[in-house]
Amino acid sequence: MFAAENGLKGDPRLKAISEAIRVIPNFPKPGIMFQDITTLLLDHNAFKHTIDIFVDRYRDMDISVVAGVEARGFMFGPSIALAIGAKFVPLRKPRKLPGEVISESYVLEYGTDSLEMHVGAVRPGDRALIIDDLVATGGTLFAAINLLERSGAEVTECACVIGLPIVKERFRSNGKRLYFLVEPRQLEDCC
Numbered sequence: 001m002f003a004a005e006n007g008l009k010g011d012p013r014l015k016a017i018s019e020a021i022r023v024i025p026n027f028p029k030p031g032i033m034f035q036d037i038t039t040l041l042l043d044h045n046a047f048k049h050t051i052d053i054f055v056d057r058y059r060d061m062d063i064s065v066v067a068g069v070e071a072r073g074f075m076f077g078p079s080i081a082l083a084i085g086a087k088f089v090p091l092r093k094p095r096k097l098p099g100e101v102i103s104e105s106y107v108l109e110y111g112t113d114s115l116e117m118h119v120g121a122v123r124p125g126d127r128a129l130i131i132d133d134l135v136a137t138g139g140t141l142f143a144a145i146n147l148l149e150r151s152g153a154e155v156t157e158c159a160c161v162i163g164l165p166i167v168k169e170r171f172r173s174n175g176k177r178l179y180f181l182v183e184p185r186q187l188e189d190c191c
């Protein structure tokens with residue numbers, strides 16, 4: 001669900017967050033409108049609003065683990081985990097984690113990839129929140145959900161800064177919860 005449909009309609013923080021995201025057309029390949037969150041990280045107010053909105057939503061949900069998706073989920077997840085009193089678990093690209101891992105493959109808007117998680121980082125009974133910067137097809141988040149559920153965790157919700165409205169139906173039909181703050185920017189909205 002989009003934050004504006006859930007109590008934040010008209011909240012000026014959402015506009016500030018959206019305006020801090022830069023759009024780079026045709027990166028990393030023709031036809032992709034790349035949503036660049038590095039400019040959001042440069043804007044202290046917009047970055048803080050992003051973390052504050054997530055912390056307000058998740059602080060009372062009894063979440064024990066925040067799992068961040070490499071690479072951009074690492075930029076938001078740890079701050080949220082610290083603020084809500086949860087552990088942080090990195091979900092990494094292949095061959096980056098040194099210990100024993102479990103792995104899930106997925107198809108991307110521009111290729112295929114896998115995510116890996118350390119065995120033992122997540123325990124049966126953990127209540128998980130998965131964080132990433134953006135959901136496009138949802139393939140990455142579904143791989144992340146599978147990793148956590150295979151470890152016995154209950155995935156409470158997936159949260160992203162940017163979400164394509166079209167992906168909401170895919171989550172709903174799979175019985176999974178998705179929360180995102182803003183829709184992708186178009187080039188004419190920005191720069």
Ligand SMILES: O=P(O)(O)OC[C@H]1O[C@H](OP(=O)(O)OP(=O)(O)O)[C@H](O)[C@@H]1O
Nearest residue numbers: 070071072109134135136137138139140
């Ligand atoms: O919803 P999806 O279609 O699965 O796409 C979303 C994923 O794509 C991007 O990461 P990317 O794979 O480009 O990796 P990076 O963050 O390491 O650059 C983004 O940060 C998400 O993780």
Ligand SMILES: Nc1ncnc2[nH]cnc12
Nearest residue numbers: 032033034035109134136
């Ligand atoms: N359009 C996009 N912008 C940034 N990251 C992405 N990951 C998948 N699609 C993307």
